[in-house]
Amino acid sequence: MAKTPVMDGLISRTVERHLPWSVHVDLTYRCNERCIHCYLDHEDHGEMKTDEIKNVLEQLAQSGTLFLTLSGGEIFLRDDLFELLEFARSLHFDISLKTNALLIDAERARKLRALSVRRIQISIYSAEPAVHDAITKVRGSLERTLTAIRFLQAEGLQVKIACPLMKQNLMAYRNVQALAAELGVPYVLDMTITPKMDGDMSLLQLRNPAQDLLPILQDPTLNPPSSSQDSAQEAPLTTGSATSSGIESQAYEDIPCSAGHNSCYISPYGEVFPCVQMPVATGNLRQQRFEEIWFKSPEMERVRAVRESQLPVCSKCSIRQYCERCPGLAQMEGGDLLGAYERACDLAELKAGLAGVQNPISALHAQKPNTKGLCSIPSLVATPAVQAGSN
């Protein structure tokens, strides 16, 4: 999505000051779906209790966190969810939720509205029940999720559809697009399938080969409309939109992403990571204060010190501008936070080819003998911007 000047300025300031203004907290790994691509184990290994989470929220508010994303697992499996939401609102957080919505009824939608939850992101894998339900492994789940979306919309809440794409639903993105249009909600396609958090790589077999993503990369309808609502005004008050992902901000020009700079992830067990996709343990809130971990953890400082211009392989890559390398996935899949993330190399070659670059080969593939770049594209169209997100 487009950046906005107000958000861009705020992102720059929070990155410069290392202000943890966007924090993702998983309240549980338990879930009432069994999605085939899920990276979690669905067990409760000792989740933080209500008071522990409240304490964490207080610390985050004191540290300057504004954007709070509560996710899981399925957050509505926590009996104390509304107590936690009420507490979070008393601390003036901007609250977004990620849920499969199976447990949202009219009454719960009304309560979410009353608590001024800003946005609810819901995963939908296809508009066809057979495809969606086969991925969630819960019969009737699409119908229940769509019913819940209508309850949320009836309350005027902002819903966003997330559609992770895997082999089982690659071309379903078109009917998800149509569904989103019918519902009048934004959507995001997510081409990221990650290893399990315990390092199990078996889920990667669900991932579409990069070449199979060409129809998506070439689909001109995937150019998202600008969400910029900026009306640059004179002081004392300037206005922008909070819907920007912010990732386009110039503040991120030489750093890989926001992880550890102005955002982080907290697990149901109190562990703090730079990002949900970056398995670099930096501390545990059951033993340490948040600010101690955020500002003093050597691991957090190591992540924070990474500069793209100093990456041993990627800094030399001629098609870097087409690359969306994820340092966390580079660590997870390649074992090196500073290394190339080959999936990103594959996609960058495709995108560069679509943009007209002749024989695009990433630095990683160029240095590997007998490895060719992926791209051999007969007819090219303008490169659309497919936004990647997390599920």
Added chain:
Amino acid sequence: MKGYIVRNPKLAWREVDGEMVIISPEDSQVHELNETASLIWKHADGRSLEEIAERISTEYEVSLEAARADIGELVTTLEQKQLVFVATEVKG
């Protein structure tokens, strides 16, 4: 200067470098207040506008009349954006 000022309870907000950043959950609009508007926001907890004018007059070493004028203008802007409400009396 008559009236009492309260924040819109639906809003999310945090102070960044002494300035308030406010988000409306209904339309995802982000508002950034300058130092003076931020001061008004911080005190918008049911206090009277006169009390806030006195505070700003002292803090910024300006006359009470000048503070009242500034506040009147700023509060009108904040009210138009539905960031604050001005009441003739404090409830509860």
